[in-house]
Amino acid sequence: MTAALKLTDLKKTFAVGKSLFGAAKGHVHAVHPVNITVEKGETLGIVGESGCGKSTLARMLVGLLPPTGGTVEIDGQALDNADPAVFGKRIQYVFQDPISSLNPRKTIRQIMEAPLKRLHGMPKAERQKRIAEIFDSVNLREEFLDRYPHEFSGGQAQRIGIARALAAQASILILDEPVSALDVSVQAQVLNLLADLKTEFDLTYLFISHDLAVVEAVCDRIAVLYFGSVVELGRAEDIFRAPRHPYTKLLADSAPVVGRELKAPEGRETELPDPLNPPSGCAFRKRCPRATEKCAEEVPTLETATFGTQQAACFHPLEG
Incomplete structure (x- = not known):
């Protein structure tokens, strides 16, 4: 197998408060050193309680947060955090809330064109062809391109968010709770779409979710985070069968679970x-x-x- 993504001692520490002379009063270790290798074509699930470091880890991977230490490698090449465009060409983020992640002042066409112009310098004719191909892949009509984000349902907006990530031609997608804001019937459609796109575009996924049933269904392996550290790592079927x-x-x-009494385990x-x-x-x-x-x-x-x-x-x- 070929490693698509390799994290080596990747960590993030935040300074908290400042003293009279400007020194930090304390530090929060949001993500302790993480060492994970994700194989090409794999779906790695990342689970844990709120505040365990899932989103911080994801934001470091796409260049939205600079790591305190460690390295991120894609296809054997270490990424330079000083140049966010390098991240954008290799790895993209699909956000939890599809509506708020789209600029309300721009048409869908303008939103879709942005990564093609800024990351790849693609000419207009080539951009239009690329966008048409991607919209067809996510089962959206081209007439939607001249509308604004508020005109779409949650499911349609999430498909647009996925299409925008694909437009950048990245090989790795960070899926941050991609279906949690959608109706149950729409969740299945989006999950099936993600499975088809993974095969069509030879993608690798990092799937962040609180829904363990979804994680078990779509992920090959799972990394369990607690208090900023990976406390368990293994194949999905093994972890759910025998944690x-x-x-x-x-x-x-x-x-x-349907049929089981609801009660807090603690x-x-x-x-x-x-x-x-x-x-x-x-x-x-x-x-x-x-x-x-x-x-x-x-x-x-x-x-x-x-x-x-x-x-x-x-x-x-x-x-x-």
Whole structure:
């Protein structure tokens, strides 16, 4: 297999507040060093609670946020964060809210032309041909090109967002909750469209979602994030069949299932880590029923527990 995307020690730290002399009062480690390789044509799911670092990681990958450290490589070439256009040609973002991600003052044609002009310097005739091809691929009529974003439904607007990402001719798409704002019936249509486009354009996806059922259905592998760190990584079927990290099991138990009583897997008194004062050792230990003294003293790495292709950052992993 060929690596489409490789993250090496990629991390992000934010300074919080300033003292009288301008020094930062504290730092929040939004993303701890992440090491992930995504194979060409693969769909990697990224899951975790709100605030776990999913969106920060995604924004670093497309050049919207400069990393504090580490590197991003696409097809073996390290990307230069100083030039956002380099990112735009290789990797594109499909946003969660399709309507707000489109400029309300511009027609769809103007929106579609922007990446073709700015990233590729494509002449007008070639732009029109390219846009027509892409609109046909996402099942939209060309007459839509002269309308404005507010004239479309959520499903149509998301197709336009996908078309805009494809217009840049990127090989990797970051899909940030791409169907969560859509009706259930439309979600299936968009997911089927993404599957067809992946084959047609030989794409690689990073799929960020809170919906574990969707992630299980569309992803080849899954990376589970907690408090800015990848705590479990493996094939989707393995992780959902036999989660090894207690946090992954907590996520699975939290997902609503038809026929199962709705109840919180944790009590209200559950203590979440303070990002300004992170706990020692394993960040999940105060929520974990399997925690021991070792968990308070040492930080487990992703390689701590390995089960074939499945890895977990846990000193006391769950049995398969």
